[in-house]
Amino acid sequence: MNKLLKLISVTALSLLICASAATAGEPLFKTYDFSNKKISSDWSTKKTYIIAGNRVLGLFNNRNKRYPAQTVLTLQNIPKNSAVTVKFDMFYVGSWDSEGKLADSFSVTIPEGAEIMKLTKFPCILENDDDEKPVNNTGFVKVGERDRAYWVAPLSFTVDHSMVLNGELKLEFKGSLTGRKTEFWALDNVKVFIN
Ligand SMILES: [Ca+2]
Numbered sequence: 276m277n278k279l280l281k282l283i284s285v286t287a288l289s290l291l292i293c294a295s296a297a298t299a300g301e302p303l304f305k306t307y308d309f310s311n312k313k314i315s316s317d318w319s320t321k322k323t324y325i326i327a328g329n330r331v332l333g334l335f336n337n338r339n340k341r342y343p344a345q346t347v348l349t350l351q352n353i354p355k356n357s358a359v360t361v362k363f364d365m366f367y368v369g370s371w372d373s374e375g376k377l378a379d380s381f382s383v384t385i386p387e388g389a390e391i392m393k394l395t396k397f398p399c400i401l402e403n404d405d406d407e408k409p410v411n412n413t414g415f416v417k418v419g420e421r422d423r424a425y426w427v428a429p430l431s432f433t434v435d436h437s438m439v440l441n442g443e444l445k446l447e448f449k450g451s452l453t454g455r456k457t458e459f460w461a462l463d464n465v466k467v468f469i470n
């Protein structure tokens with residue numbers, strides 16, 4: 276059994292190495308999968324949630340005091356003149372709106388500084404506006420009393436080297452949601468590349 280486990284670990288490791296080799300030229304600088312409940316001090320928030328057996332950073336909601344509104348990732352010791360590319364899985368939980376009075380948004384900014392990315396279009400589609408009839412959702416997750424549909428989308432952005440100050444870069448991830456109990460977000464598989 277131990278041997279089998281070892282073999283599986285070695286295979287998983289080789290797969291990881293292959294995956295990083297596939298992005299050669301963009302060295303992997305940091306990676307966060309939040310699989311350990313103890314979250315890296317690089318993140319300003321420590322709250323995690325389990326979605327389909329997988330631990331993610333979140334949930335977040337800017338209108339509900341039970342959840343943090345945003346999180347800041349602090350990257351240090353970035354080599355000189357390096358641009359920073361961040362790739363991650365964005366979890367949209369619930370009925371995020373792309374338009375209308377209840378429209379939501381999601382942004383990444385340098386705290387008190389430049390906006391790096393702003394999203395106003397989301398994959399959360401409901402048939403007849405019915406929470407129980409999501410379209411193309413990844414799955415369902417229980418939040419509070421209710422099962423809510425969620426959608427996972429890969430996102431990425433690159434920050435110019437001029438925004439890195441003394442080897443440090445702070446990135447604030449923030450959702451601006453209208454729903455206090457119906458809309459949430461989470462992050463997973465955050466990978467930071469320097470190029
Ligand atoms: Ca995870």
Ligand SMILES: [Ca+2]
Pocket residue numbers: 370371372377378379452453454458
């Ligand atoms: Ca909304």
